[in-house]
Amino acid sequence: MPYVDGFLLAVPKDKFDAYKEIATTAGRIWMEHGALSYVECKADDVPYGELTSFPRAVQAKDDETVIFAWITYPSREKRDEINKKVFEDDRMKMDMASMPFDGKRMIFGGFESFVEF
DSSP states (O other), rough: OOOOEEEEEEEEEGGGHHHHHHHHHHHHHHHHHHOSSEEEEOOSSOOSSOOOOOHHHHTTTTTEEEEEEEESSSSSSHHHHHHHHHHGGGEEEEEHHHOOOOGOOOOOEEEOOOOOO
8 A cells, every 4th residue: 555645734825826836846746756646635625623623733824725735655665765856856946935835834744554445
């Protein structure tokens, strides 16, 4: 079963197009270096919960939308190899200050798959 990197972040609605451009470039790079899939999703039916929710998790503001994304790999080992190549790729050299979202509120991590259909 695939290994998965998952991401959750808030993007200002007026910067969504800039984010989409960066995500499209990043997706192509990950795929070129061996990822099995690269998916970015924009919140559509994501209510702000009383205690927990996707928007609460990233402290989304009224003028922001939540992005839920994931990348799949054949294994954790391949993920580590692929990510090393991705982050050495000159196309990934970006000024973090110019990113169209607050990276401090981004949640990310690696996950082992245990059920798949």
